[in-house]
Amino acid sequence: MINKESPHKITVHDVAKKAGVSTATVSRVINNSDTVNNDLRIRVQTAINELGYRPNRAAYHLRSGKVKRVGVLFADIRNPFFTSVLAGIENYLHQADYALILGNSDENQKIERMQLQAFLDEGVAGIILSSVVNSSEQYQQVIEAGIPILAIDRVPDNLKVDSISINNIKAAKEATEHLINLGHKDIGFIGGPERISTAKLRKLGYLEALEKIPNSKPTIELGDFAQAGGYQATINLLSAHKDISALLVANNLMTLGALEAIHEKKILIPDQIALVGFDDMPWATSLQPPLTVVSQPTYDMGKIAARLLLDRIHNPDSPIQQVTLETHLVVRESCGGLNRDPFQ
Template identity: 40%
Template sequence: MPTKIEDVARRAGVSTATVSRVLSGKPYVSDELRQRVLGAVNTLNYRPSRVARSLRVQRSSIIGLIVSDIQNPFFTAVVRAIEDTAYQNKFSVFLCNSDEDVGKETMYLDLMLAEHVAGVIISPTAGMNDAYRRLVEERVPAVAIDRRITNVAIDSVLVDNVGAARQLVTHLIEQGHSRIGAVLGTPASSTGEERLRGYLDALHAHGLPVEQDLIRTGMPRILEGHAMMRELLQLPKPPTAVFTGNALLTIGALRAIHSSGLRFPDDIAMAAFDEMDWMFFVKPALTVVAQPTYDLGRLAVELLLKRMDEPDRPIEEVVLAAHVHYRESSKWRVPNANGANHQKEG
């Protein structure tokens, strides 16, 4: 029932080759035939089958996008940017949610290969996965976003996590804290690992001891963030400040703090990763590092397009800076009787 190129050709009294040429804007078609073809296309309301086209030309105009958590506002912002940029370049996006599950991620990557997507953008769930290797073996253009792939070298656009975390924690230290809790994503992902490293860097630089009890890692989700924060608060000697490593963990931690009736910065100081829409409502205002979500997404697409054009260009790794917003939640803290609080000037 769907009209095919042959129907159009018949109606316009030309060959399918000509129709194809007209439709793909190729040269060497007389104006007269072009008009006839266009007319036929119009009256028949013909839309070429992308499937057939993909089969023939061995690539599609679809960008496969795999994010690790579609409910994380950080990723939806990035998705938004990717979608916009892809759209501007006549590509469309095939989005999947790996849900931080390596099995699901592998399955979706396989699907995309089988589907002959033009390229893949992925926020990897783990540093390595054989499926990533297959990607480069089959020479499918691919870009990693947000997290690093250690398995194999591919283009990536990342954020300076170490630097941002170090800044945030340094700031807490300068505000007089020495026992700083960390609620982080699993170190299996580069973001988790790097944000932890930034935290440790800051402690070391100020000669502060590292207390393993104060460092919690887990799946970067609200529930886990809540649990980790509660554990920290139930410690015999709880931290006087906390650093949270992602939007969802921050929500969870806020919930835990909130339900124990504590308030920052006086009961506990806080500095978090990721700015969110509704944060204006958190009082006192939360010190956060805002990640360049839109640029991240835009650059990922641009890198992907570049690699499609030049498959053999050298691997490129873009690292974006994040911007810290210093606000009240981490303000100078009056030392209280609560614990040993090595006061430093800020």
């Protein structure tokens, strides 16, 4: 644990002073040397625990010439979005002679804390993080331990670290405006949990676009960024709002759930409802009709994220970099083409 009461970062010298031993003895205890007697080992370990000292294993790996490692923690590794991002990260790290340790928080705050602790224990040089929550408090222990974090895709509020994401507001706004330009007035939105930054921002983009339609009323159901949540949210929305003629879904897995719900209700796409999703997955063109999507540059996002993190590791005092990548709308048959005036 980090010692919250200490005005400075605890060092090996602090441990040595408290235990009444040399710094060399402390180092031998940390490295599990068998040359330290049991009494000294207990004294040193007690001092470590009381002070909250955490050995800088990343620095040790660098000094010793051992493999340098980066932790990558994703919110849901089952999501094809993250696997594509991972490919970009892995490519760049391997070229830079860094190994990758992968973790999956499964959209669970407790698991995320556990994974972050494991990364600290493993002595990673830095962490690429897709966060589960939108608060910076969850990540203070890592920052106080001196391990750089790169926020990818999701950027928690007030977390002052390097980041890379898309312009979520613009992406959702442009997708909604496309449906408006096709003549739709009653456009529904299937969003994600608002504790997640991307979900909150995509909802804002949808709302901004609806301002173009006089007297429009937002129609929103929130899911959980998983297929089951997308299914249930779509069932709820379509059951309560039978006049909906178009639907924007805020991530790829929820889009699959939305498709399941639409087919279950025997609603025809795009004749009875137009559909736009997020992320251009390989299966998008195999659907009938092929799916209109907001395409994100996932592989490039991964490569740039890895570059930014390594830059931070080697230049810890450089200015914070916040990179925003552009998306583009890939128009296919699922959104149809009503071509009527939305203001008639």
